[in-house]
Amino acid sequence: MLELDDVREAVAPVSEVARRTPLERSYTFSAMTRADVHLKFENAQRTGSFKIRGAANRIRRLTDAEREAGVVTASAGNHAQGVALAATRAGVEATVVMPETAPISKVKATRNYGATVELHGVDYDEAQARAHEIEAESGQTYVHAFDDEAVMAGQGTIGIELMEALPTIDTVVVPVGGGGLISGVATAVKGIAPDVRVVGVQATGASSVADSLRKGRLTEAEQVDTIADGIAVRGVGERTFPVIRERVDEVVTVTDAEIANALVLLLERGKTLVEGAGAASLAALLTDAFDVDADETVVPILSGGNVDLNLLTTVILRGLVDQGRYVKLRTVLKDRPGALDDLLDILTDERANIYAIQHDRTNRDVALNAAEVELDLETRGEEHVEALLARLREAGYEVDLLV
The missing domain is CATH 3.40.50.1100 (Rossmann fold)
Incomplete structure (x- = not known):
């Protein structure tokens, strides 16, 4: 089994190519969780990941x-x-x-x-x-992506960096796909400080590790379905699984919506771009997927930042929807002059900002003397959305919330 000495031997060859990435305290996420949160920025690594x-x-x-x-x-x-x-x-x-x-x-x-x-x-x-x-x-x-002891040892150099930079760590949170990263990190961290807790995080659409641990044997999913393509693996490795079983304290799962929300928060509040897999560790912390004590020193590893721009657009939109900051709604107006103005007056009073509007008289699902209107709106949170919908319905509009 992989040991601490293997990871230490990897430090020199890894340092010839990779850089030592920043570890910084996040005041924003510390305040949100009441923990002492430090982020490990592997998204700043050469090639954009660990x-x-x-x-x-x-x-x-x-x-x-x-x-x-x-x-x-x-x-x-x-x-x-x-x-x-x-x-x-x-x-x-x-x-x-x-x-x-x-x-x-x-x-x-x-x-x-x-x-x-x-x-x-x-x-x-x-x-x-x-x-x-x-x-x-x-x-x-x-060269296996994860199920190779030399690869695992190389990834484990992150754990050595963490313990050198912040010996007071209580919990390290690690995204998990095939298990190479968490095997190396757990080996390094536990080898230096056995009491440090190591928590793995998987996407619910690719949760083979969590399932394998429950059953006590290797299992493989028939398919994977998650926006976190960096951890979208059907099964954990034969070499990584024994290390995970022995040295990882807990493996939890997060949904794609929770990953998207963490990604958006990292962009907006942390000024940091990560991919879905990189946001999974923070998503687990923010959603209380595992127990955290007040003032506990927690290090989520932001494992990578190589996000496809088309996916990023979708993820940002999903995150805004989940936060109640973007809605798409549909209603039907009488096809007469001023009907659209009346609707827009309500949106103005409620301070909803219009991204896009579509006015359609040709839809066969509405009456001949009516027009369907779809609106994309910027809103300020869930309470604002509820207030807006209530105001529209009080005014007699039948409103369908599309997203």
Whole structure:
């Protein structure tokens, strides 16, 4: 099993490629949770995520023959970029298989870091199967995204950094996909300070670790469904699972809506851009997914910041909807002059800001002397939305809330 000495041995090779990322106290999230919250900004890492650490350590350990043959891997994006950059720095050719659904920004970045990219399959597991085919055909060394002790040890260097920078840590919160990050971090943290609590966080749509722990054996989901593509893995690794079972205190889950809300709060209040997987750890803290005492020192690891811009737009909108700051509603007006003005007067009185408005007389579901109106509105919270809807209904409008 992976041990603290393995992680310590990884510090030197990792430091040749990766940077030591900031660890900063968040006054905003400390006030919101009454805990002493410090954020570990792995989204500021080279390639935009922690994955460069494990990739650098694994590639550094290649034999001369393996270096000559090159490496191959599979990844939804972050591990791909880590392997691409680490291999390029080491003068090793890299082939990366990515799911066809991988964000285009991550595909482009992986190619820019010097790897050959092949798109295959609907998710990580199908991409991995294709990568193993290439491994057999070409003789390249397969660099696993998480189920490799050298990779796990490289990721664990985060834990050493945490304990050096903040020895008083009570709880570390770690996003979990296949388990490479949390295995390494738990090994490092528990090896230095056994009383530190390690909490893993998965998305509810990809919760194989939590399920495996409940059943006491490895399980695999038939499919994954989450906006957090960095942790969208069907099953935990054979090497990572025993470490998680022995050294991780608790694994909890968060919904996509909770992840989206944390991402929006990090943008707005923390001035920090993270991807869905990177926001999962903070989402668990903000939603009380695990117990936290007042003034407990908690470190959520923001594992990455490589978010696709199209997804980011959707996530921000979802976050605003959940906070009651954006609504879309529909109503029907009498098709007469001034009817729309009357509606807009109410919106003005209630100080709702109009993003968009659509006025449709041709909808067959309304009367010939009526018009359907859809409105996208900026609002100030759930209470404001309720007050606005009440005012409209009191005025006789039948209102449907669309989002």
